[in-house]
Amino acid sequence: MKHILDLKVxxxxxxxxxxxxxxxxxxxxxxxxxxxxxxxxxxDSSPTIFLRRPISVNFLDRERNELWLLVAKVGSGTRSLAxxxxxxxxxxxxxxxxxxxxxxxxxxxxxxxxxVGIAPLLLFGKLIKETGATPTFLLGARTAADIPELxxxxxxxxxxxxxxxxxxxxxxxxxxxxxxxxxxxxRIATCGPKPMMMAVADFARKNSIVCxxxxxxxxxxxxxxxxCCVEKTTQGNLCVCKEGPVFNINSLLW
Amino acid sequence: xxxLTVKLHNLILKNPVMTASGTFGYGLEYxxxxxxxxxxxxxxxxxxxxPREGNDYPRMAETPSGMLNCVxxxxxxxxHFVTHIYPELMKHDRRGDSSIDSHIIVNVSGNSPQTYxxxxxxxxxxxxxxxxxxxxxxxxxxxxxxxxxxxPEGAASVVREVRRRFSKTLIVKLSPNVTDITSIAKxxxxxxxxxxxxxxxxxxxxxxxxxxxxxxxxxTGGLSGPAIKPVALRMVYDVAHAVNLPVIGLGGISTPEDAxxxxxxxxxxxxVGTANFIDPQVSLKIRDGISRWLDxxxxxxxxxxxxxxx
Numbered sequence: 001m002k003h004i005l006d007l008k009v010x011x012x013x014x015x016x017x018x019x020x021x022x023x024x025x026x027x028x029x030x031x032x033x034x035x036x037x038x039x040x041x042x043x044d045s046s047p048t049i050f051l052r053r054p055i056s057v058n059f060l061d062r063e064r065n066e067l068w069l070l071v072a073k074v075g076s077g078t079r080s081l082a083x084x085x086x087x088x089x090x091x092x093x094x095x096x097x098x099x100x101x102x103x104x105x106x107x108x109x110x111x112x113x114x115x116v117g118i119a120p121l122l123l124f125g126k127l128i129k130e131t132g133a134t135p136t137f138l139l140g141a142r143t144a145a146d147i148p149e150l151x152x153x154x155x156x157x158x159x160x161x162x163x164x165x166x167x168x169x170x171x172x173x174x175x176x177x178x179x180x181x182x183x184x185x186x187r188i189a190t191c192g193p194k195p196m197m198m199a200v201a202d203f204a205r206k207n208s209i210v211c212x213x214x215x216x217x218x219x220x221x222x223x224x225x226x227x228c229c230v231e232k233t234t235q236g237n238l239c240v241c242k243e244g245p246v247f248n249i250n251s252l253l254w
Numbered sequence: 255x256x257x258l259t260v261k262l263h264n265l266i267l268k269n270p271v272m273t274a275s276g277t278f279g280y281g282l283e284y285x286x287x288x289x290x291x292x293x294x295x296x297x298x299x300x301x302x303x304x305p306r307e308g309n310d311y312p313r314m315a316e317t318p319s320g321m322l323n324c325v326x327x328x329x330x331x332x333x334h335f336v337t338h339i340y341p342e343l344m345k346h347d348r349r350g351d352s353s354i355d356s357h358i359i360v361n362v363s364g365n366s367p368q369t370y371x372x373x374x375x376x377x378x379x380x381x382x383x384x385x386x387x388x389x390x391x392x393x394x395x396x397x398x399x400x401x402x403x404x405x406p407e408g409a410a411s412v413v414r415e416v417r418r419r420f421s422k423t424l425i426v427k428l429s430p431n432v433t434d435i436t437s438i439a440k441x442x443x444x445x446x447x448x449x450x451x452x453x454x455x456x457x458x459x460x461x462x463x464x465x466x467x468x469x470x471x472x473x474t475g476g477l478s479g480p481a482i483k484p485v486a487l488r489m490v491y492d493v494a495h496a497v498n499l500p501v502i503g504l505g506g507i508s509t510p511e512d513a514x515x516x517x518x519x520x521x522x523x524x525x526v527g528t529a530n531f532i533d534p535q536v537s538l539k540i541r542d543g544i545s546r547w548l549d550x551x552x553x554x555x556x557x558x559x560x561x562x563x564x
Contacts, residue, residue, distance in 0.1 A: 002286040004534065042532065047319040050479060051531060093534065220314050220321060221531040225279035227299075227325045228314035237307055237328055242283075 002093060002223075003031055007067060009088045015070075015148040019116065020082040021058070022069045024090060030067055033057050035124035036099030036191075036214050036246040039069070040222035042091040043077045051220050053077045054241070056191070057095070058119040059126065059152075067094075070148060072116035096222050097245045100124055100189045100212055103133070107186040112174055112200050114140045114192025120214060122149060124189060125156040134158060138177055140196065144168035175199040185209055189246075201249040211249045215240045256548035257555040258541075260294070260522050262500045263448035265357065265385050265423040267294030267523055270556060271513070271541040274504050274527030275300055275361035275387060275427075276325065278537075280339050287534040290343075293541065294523060295357040298339075300389050301377075302362075303369045305331040315460040315469035320479025320506070321528060322458050324470045327363055327392055332373045335360070336380065344382045358382060359425070363389040367402075367415035374420040384422055388412060388447075391429030391454035392476075403429040403454075406441035413445035425502065428452040428493070430482075435489050436496035443497045451502035451525065452493060453486045478528040480506040487519050494520025494561060508536065510543025520561040 007024035015021050040052040059068035073079045084090065100120070103109040109128065111121045118139050125135035135157035141147045144167040153159045161169025162177050170177055174196060180203060190200045191214035204211035217240040219229035224242030231240050233251045238244065258269040272295040278284055281296040290296070308328025315322045329335075343358055360377050364370035370388065377383055390403035390412055402408040413426055426442045428435055430453035439450055455476025460469040468474070486505020494501045503521030507513055508529040516524050529536045544556065553559060 004287065047480075049316075050319055051316050051321060218312055218314050220323075220528075221277075221283075221534075223279070223283045223534065225277060225283045225299075226314070226323065226531060227276075227308065227328050228312075228323055230308070230311055230313065230328070232311075 001031070002096065004091065004093050006089045007092050009084050009086050009090060010066065011086055012082070012084055014082075016145050018072055018146060019148045020071045020073065021148070022071060022081065022084065022090070024067045024069065024092075025065050026067075030060065030065055031095060033060050033067070033095040033123070034099035035127060036120050036189075037095040037097050038222075038245065039067075039092040039094040040096060041069070041081065043080045046080075049077045049080060052093070052222060053081065054096070054216070054219055054222055055081075056120045056214070056216075056245075057123055058149075059122045067092075068122075070116060070119040093222060097241055098243065100214070100246050101187075102127065102131070103187050108184060109133075109187045109189070110136050110138055110179075110185045112138045112140075112188060112190040112192070114174060114190075114196040115142075115146060117190075117192030117196075117214070118147070118149070118153075120191055121189070122152055122156070125153065129156050136160070138162070138174050138179065140174035140192070173199065175203050188212070190214070198254055201252075201254070204249060212246050213249060213252070214245045215247060216245065256545060256553050257557075258545060258548075260500075260556060260560075262385070262425070262502070262523060263423050265448075267357065269294045269541050270517070270523040270544070271537050272297055272359070272502065272523055272525045273530060273537055274525040275389065277527040277530045280343060281356070281358070282342065284530070284534055288538055291355045293356040293537055295359050295385075297359045297361050297387050297525065298335075298343075299329055300327045300361045300363045300392065301329050301332050301335050301373060302327060302364060303332055303373045305329065305334065310471040312469060312471055313475075315475070317458070317460055317477065317479075318481060320477055320481035321531075322460055322470060322475040322477050323455070324472045324475035326472070332362075332376050336376055340380055340382065357384050359385045359387055361387045361389050361427070362416075363392055364412075367412045370412050371415040371419045374416045378420045378422060385425055385448075386416075386420060386422070387425040387427050387451055388416060389427050389454070391427050391431075403438065404432050406437045409438045410441040410445045413442050413447050417446040423448045425449045425451050427454055428489075429454050430485060430489055430505075431457050436492050439493045439497050439499075443499050447499060449500045449502060449522075450493060450497065451504060453482070453489050453505045456482050456485060478506070480508055482506045483512060487515055490516055490521050491519040507540070508532070510540050510547055513540050513544055514547055514559065517556065517559050518562055522560055
């Protein structure tokens with residue numbers, strides 16, 4: 001079931017020039033949220049930020065009843081979100097969309113994130129860890145400062161990194177990391193810029209690895225009503241907000 | 255509490271709040287937020303004779319106090335509606351009593367008078383659907399849609415053909431992208447339309463100046479949201495005074511006060527569209543706000559304020 005909740009801002013962490021981490025809470029227990037699902041936030045009522053903004057769920061801290069949103073400051077809406085203060089309320093519709101498929105027992109899984117796309121992988125990693133397995137993350141960014149929450153990822157599992165300038169981890173793109181040559185995986189989940197995900201999907205196809213990607217098409221309603229955020233699939237145009245945002249690459253036309 | 259009941263020809267709405275086609279899915283998408291029996295009517299998304307994939311992505315651009323869309327009537331066709339969606343709507347949270355349930359109205363589109371009529375005829379046989387809304391005003395399809403809605407002759411040709419084959423309440427949705435909307439309204443009235451709804455979206459455009467490209471895949475699209483409300487209100491006022499049919503007002507309605515402006519301009523009912531995207535429960539809030547306003551102003555019935563301008 002979907003909810004409309006006024007969440008209260010607890011902390012606003014300025015992680016870097018690009019990223020802000022919002023921690024939100026609510027008087028009653030937050031609903032069940034799966035990795036890859038998102039919330040539609042009402043930024044404010046200014047005429048130029050008219051629609052809600054879809055933001056993927058970064059983490060759910062059950063003990064503290066906290067929902068975390070990792071926000072990259074890319075436009076007027078996200079910059080306005082980044083200027084929230086502790087104590088402010090944020091009206092959210094949640095949870096929305098279909099998330100990632102959990103790996104089956106003994107499946108060797110790789111979680112590949114790029115830029116702000118690493119956000120949902122933290123919650124995913126936590127759920128994998130709760131099954132008794134150790135999640136493996138491959139995170140990519142332009143430069144070291146653009147990889148947020150690194151300590152949180154390291155606390156959950158094994159973390160491999162690529163940066164385009166070589167300032168952290170191996171130099172290059174995620175698909176150039178040495179682990180892809182030396183290790184075998186059964187399943188990949190990826191979220192990040194489309195060119196990165198396309199390259200990951202290409203690698204997965206060539207190596208017969210099951211692969212799911214999380215898309216972020218422009219959307220309005222978030223509920224499957226307006227049909228604005230469609231992606232062409234083997235079953236025709238599907239709404240990223242409702243039938244996605246996570247799709248198996250076999251159903252996509254790229 | 256004031257009486258909110260209004261009548262569109264033979265169709266009695268328990269309250270004047272409807273949801274606009276294309277903004278509320280089939281109602282089922284919003285069931286966590288709005289009970290299917292709470293509103294006067296739900297107008298489900300545009301339905302055509304054959305399935306349509308719609309236009310390419312991107313289909314949406316945010317604009318000040320509104321948005322542009324060029325969805326292009328994506329739908330699975332009327333046969334899919336009849337066999338899959340309709341049964342679902344009829345069993346879902348409905349009590350089988352028209353005085354309690356929201357009416358389900360199907361928005362119908364086509365590319366010739368014959369395809370409109372054939373689609374309408376299939377819906378005429380569904381006992382749970384008391385009305386259709388003819389979309390002669392979609393700005394986002396190349397052939398048909400708005401082409402019929404921009405001339406009195408075109409509008410008349412569609413309404414005439416549908417009227418021959420559809421026996422229930424026939425609403426015609428008008429385009430604002432015309433020189434004189436009252437001439438189209440009169441043509442629809444002359445051919446037997448039972449009610450008119452207006453306005454559909456206003457043609458617009460948005461450009462990404464860094465990429466030097468339009469933001470929409472087909473370059474232009476339909477503008478909706480509060481940005482178009484004053485235009486809609488003026489057209490509702492003009493049409494309500496030009497014809498003897500009930501008029502359903504829509505275009506940027508987001509608050510109870512917006513709705514009351516439309517009633518005063520002459521609308522018998524209103525539709526809530528793009529505002530559903532911002533607040534999925536806004537239709538309920540508008541319904542309750544209208545009721546409160548009427549009580550505060552000692553009105554016994556909503557009908558007291560329809561077309562009440564001094």
